[in-house]
Amino acid sequence: MTAIITAILVIAGIGALAALALAIADKYLAVQEDPRIGLATAALPGANCGGCGFAGCADYARALVEGTAAPGACAPGGDAVNAELAKILGVAATATEKRVALVKCCGTRSEAIRVGDYNGICDCSAAAATAGGDKGCRFGCLGYGACANVCPKHAISITDGLAVVDKRLCIGCGKCVSVCPRKLIELVPASATIHVLCNNPVRGPEVTKVCGVGCIGCHLCEKNAGGKEANHFTFNGFLAKVNYENPPTDATLADKCPRKCIREDAHFETGN
Amino acid sequence: MKTVNSAFKFHGGVHPQYNKDLAASKPIEAMPLPQQLVISMSQHLGAPAKCLVKKGDAVVKGQLIGERNGFISVPVHAPVAGTVAAVEQRMGPAGGWADAVILDVAEDQSAAPAFLPPLDWKSASREDLLARVNDAGICGMGGAGFPSAVKLNPPPDKHCEYLILNGAECEPYLTSDYRTMLERADRIRAGVEIMRKILNGPAVRIAVEANKPDAIKALEKAFADIEGNVEIVVLPVLYPQGSEKHQIYATVKRIVPEGALPIAVGCVVENVGTVAAIADAVEKGIPLTERVTTVSGDGVVEPKNVLAPIGTRYADLVAFCGGEKDGVRKVISGGPMMGFNVPHLEIATTKTTSGLLFFTSAKVFQYTSNACINCGRCVRACPMQLNPAFICSAVESNDIAAAQKMDVMDCIECGACSFGCPAYRDITQNCRRAKASIRAAAAAAKAKAAAAAK
């Protein structure tokens, strides 16, 4: 009996001493950290995609609390997360619409010509730096998958020498936008259904020389979509561009395009 | 004046097959004028020149058609008389697109050329000479195309102690500098005297690789009675002996610090062809509008050293050399170690086009890369003493930060690593990729900082 009591007392005594030491340490050595950092980190999706421009969610959370970043940069989280963040930080939320990446080119290997046999690293920037790239069109998708390699959600695949985004998987982080040497990926509202899949602003004859589906700037789409006043399309040189502030919804526009570079809900099913 | 052997060997280097005999014995030959020239506004390092002509304008030989646009930039002149057919974007040899003047060459070339007034270098002031080098549109003709006027005008706190003439021509196949040294040694001498005056009398070192004894002899003859500290330095045959930093080490044993220009160690390096061009620009007032280009390789009927106006399309150039043989698989603008592949022959020569090589499948190696076996050949070959194997592996794993830590930015892209790689890895291309990515990131960071400052 005494043995049991001694044991209990000894262990309890050691425990009490250790607790005292820890309590003192906690009081005198503790580091004050803003509790909001933990809250903000927990509110973020934890995908660590880096789309906000910071090294992962925790880093973004720290920047938010320190005031060097504003909520609204988290595309994967969407409105709900941004509202939550704004609540934690005590600022007004800015609404963001879900955006997805769009590859503005439809010149597959079977539609657009190549001007050389590229032999080198399988990377778009590397290919573009070699004699300007092997694709005839100097604005088109090279199809070496730089965007697919950086996509944290594996939403981009290369089909027939062309990058294709799966709208359902895309979280709109924008990493692909910055790695594309041809700068032909754009973040567009997920709700838009009609897209011009071309990035070549030069004159028609130059385009038809290198691509079977390149935009020649014929303005037919604009005419079919209610003319200039309807303001569904804008033009950059000889290149039509969907006005994503006011996107067209008429599915027949795609069929009416003589160059077949207008596609409905390009490549992907309607996202959510 | 004396001839000495280089006593300083830099680390690494490789020995490619030189194959210079294809064109070495062919004297420089001026080619008849082609029907059309494509004169790029971006033939040099730095900002492209600003185009001064428009469609329909008639120009005469030597007329200024592109003006200097910024500090590091050079003007462009019309090589022949003709009419401007268009000003449009064209692809240059390196794959970049820039404005180019498409010039329909006039049949009648009798119109008086618009050359600059000749200068007597002995009586002209240093500033006048420098202005002339600038106005004549002279840039380094060895490959990089650095504006010569900038090079010859060091900042006031720097003094040029050595003027080094680069006659190494370490790239295989190329013989344009060799022929220039052989046939135009007197022009090189005149250029040296002018440059010496501009640079306030530095010592002169003429660096020539040992495999060009004829050129050394010709230079010795031309420079026999020159006064002052002038030496011909015979370099051992080793690629990349023509690299600026390594040539400085091999001739005067000075090491250019990373990220610095040769003037940091009191040196100015200029290609021999450029020196001859400077002589012409000063003494005869002729701007830089033509150059010697070696057309060679096993895919060309008759290899030649061609004196062609700048802007000659490659198709015209090769036609003058008997055309290309059947089965050409690769066309290289420049030398095989550092030159650029071109996809078609519509591309035109620039002030830096030292060679145009055509290779048939017998000389072309097509490859698939295998895993690095860590053999260390690239480490032994790298003249910059980097670790190309590890840099390449890091870049392939998208670890650009690791590559940067291993000093990839010091890489001179000479290709010595890829040349000897038994696994046929794209080491040089990966280094290039890492450098481009680091530069882009730095530019983006700068832009972001600038935006934040606003």
Next chain:
Amino acid sequence: MCAVMRYLIIIVGAVLVNNFVLNRFLGCCPFLGVSKKTETALGMSGAVVFVMTVASAVTWCLDHWLLDPLGLGYIHTLAFILVIASLVQFIDIAMKRFVPPLHAALGIFLPLITTNCAVLGVAELNCKNGTPFLESVLFSFAAALGFGFALVIFSGLREKLAWADPPRCFRGIAVALVTAGLLSLAFMGFNGLVKLPY
């Protein structure tokens, strides 16, 4: 045998011959967890060296001066865990205050030293062998050094493996475990290199 020689043998024995990770298979959790980067591995090694040395000294005193006189040898495991756990907590707090970058790098693995069987293992071994105080501390120090040595070597290997291209199913921890096995195989060469005094 002179004392210096004896200490040398203890050190060589604990670092190379009976390496805690590669021979006794203690402390495998941090060995696999904190070996992705050499910098972190070095930090972890330092932390373990410190914790193990201090812990063994404290536990030795506890064992010899408190538990043994009271005849409570049978609860020493319990007591050791208690002491080690609070010690690690203390170091955690101190490190957060004084070397925050290292604290951030070690992350979850610093509290995990609490459950690092190597720390408890060395205390148990000392207790079982009845080693004198100085040798206990030295042995613990050397054992921790051995742990750190193995950890740093392994982190180097894993940094190299990050560039490798193993089959999909073996990526990550699987290939790391195979590497650890091969490393252990290599260390078997030291078998019997020195005869430990106990």
Next chain:
Amino acid sequence: MKPKDTSEHYILSSSPHAHADASTSRIMLDVIIALLPALCCGVYFFGLRALFLTGTCIAACLVTEGLCRLAMKRNNTIGDFSAVVTGLLLALNLPPDLPVWMAALGGVFAMGVCKQLFGGLGYNPFNPALAARAFLLISFTGPMTTWTKSAWTLSAGNVEATTTATPLALIKKGAEGFDWSQAALIKDLFIGNVNGCIGEVSALALLIGAAYLLWRKVITWHIPVAFIGTVFLYAMFKGGVPPLVHVLSGGCVIGACFMATDYVTSPITANGKLIFGCGCGLITMLIRTAPTGAYPEGVSFSILIMNALTPLINRFTQPKPFGKVKK
């Protein structure tokens, strides 16, 4: 409609457009050629069974490599001869009387576990042949240390004795009163007329092979010289058995010239190679001369341990760039 492509395309690739006459398979072939003299000596001293064992190892390696690549759905890499080199090196490091199935198992382990599991040639952290040898040694200590058939004669004083032990085993045992410095013994060791693994016995044949590799610039002098030099110096300062005996016996020469110089698992820079070689020599001698050590020979373990240290050595022996300014 797709526009018409212009004629045949040129190849577009990044510079350099020239390449030296070098390839992985050529290097491996050189190593195989360099190992042939040692193999011939092995066959001469131990009979045709040695050849059979070697064939088994090579076949096991090739089959395993092929099957692994197939299972991984990757390109077949048998053509680069690296599997042959591993098989050959493994066989040369086995006792001639080892059961054939054990040798085959070693080959499977080398290729499957030590190489392809990491992704194939270039990614393995440990030398596959040595790891397999260590694996066999640990698993089948008896057969791996039994030397029955080929006996060698040595003379101690005036007594001629025949032994089935290897020279290193004798050293470990501390053969009393034995004259280690006699010329006949050195000669036997040099020619290979002693007991040991198939390929390690003849220092002469191995040195011929090493000379070939040096001439072909497949290996550099750093690792062999540092390795053998360290063994020599250590033995010299230790006293007792003459250093030359230590260098010539066991796997020292084959290890220094062929195993430690394996590209993949050794440091890439010259300084790193020197450190690596010294480390190998030091650990070898530690294991060999420890009176209580479990193994008479330490070459394979020493190289394996240094293989493990290679990434760290690489880390600390990075070359300094030309013109690098100290920060």
